[in-house]
Amino acid sequence: MTKLLIAYYSSTGSNTKMAEWAKEAAEAAGAEVRVRKIHELAPDVAIDSNPLWRKNVDATSDIPEASSADLEWADAYIFSSPSRFGVMASQMKQFFDLQGGLWGAGKLANKFVTAFSSAQNPHGGQEQVIQGIYTVMQHWGAIIVPAGFVNMSTFGAGGNPYGTSATIDGEGNMVDEEAVKAAVKDQTTRLLDVAGAYVNR
Template sequence: MTTKLLIAYYSSTGTGTQMVKWAKEAAEANGAEVRLRKVHELAPDVAIDSNPAWRKNVEASKEIPEVTSDDLLWADAYIFSSPSRFGVMASQLKQFFDLQGGLWAQGKLANKFVTAFSSAQNPNGGQEQVIQGIYTVMQHWGAIIVPAGYVNPSTFAAGGNPYGTSASIDGEGNMLKADEVKAAVQDQTKRLVDVTSNYLG
């Protein structure tokens, strides 16, 4: 049975966009059917235009559809990704979660498998808190959390976050240790697909 994977994310300047594209590659290479979706942007154009990298990412990701509740129903497993906003997930992703009360009340979000990524401007920018915040929501949904854990050497090479792969950027907006982060993202994705596939039989 083919695993159906929803990758839903928010990214302003593109770090998260790159991470989820790596995840999509890995999931498809491991036999999953993937929907890559972004969450709805809440920031006004004046804010986006104040940062050239933000506007560039918005334009570059125009072809990626916005996530819907139907995507949640379709999927067997989820990957969620968010940058750190003062140590918590971005409001854009949180709003999407907040709109799922109807599905949650019907029990339709339970028993889905989930893992998460995060990013911030520095190595101690709240990445672990962001992932734990996502997992808190997932526990309320009754989802089954599949963390990165310490099961792949890539986790250590990318910074050692057992909750989920996290990235940092330098002063020029470039991802630090990009090759290591890519490997960790792809190993974490494969782990999620494998666990989900084993459960589905």
């Protein structure tokens, strides 16, 4: 059985949704799954300035925060982050930056990884966010499993071969939500298919 860590950062809830959809697909595929949120760095005054942000924080208060132990436990990773000026959220970057001990001990190598992203417009940096995550993974020695053009759902969700990316409108709603959901699930299944061929050999 493949052990999958889904670690995400979400302010207003879109990446929370994608993590939930990935969990559904992974459990249906027989994986052992941990869903973990990335530690929030923003102060309450910033969170309270956006009702959607506060709602998501309160709604996910029972989800454990990602830890180094989760990374060591898993065979495969899904990371999901919104775009912040075309790069991953600082919360996600800090989580990665804290893993020097595991990296130095060689405990992050040969893990399988894929990534999701979101932004408020179709060209808001989603591809760069995913590529930025993959850059870190290359330093870890992880094995990247992109969405590719393997499933038709990739085209339905905007055609990003690096990983599923969601566009969020000005009201905080995900554009083409059902298409994104299908792409997330297919990408998750692809990751597990590839990882499982190695883990369960």
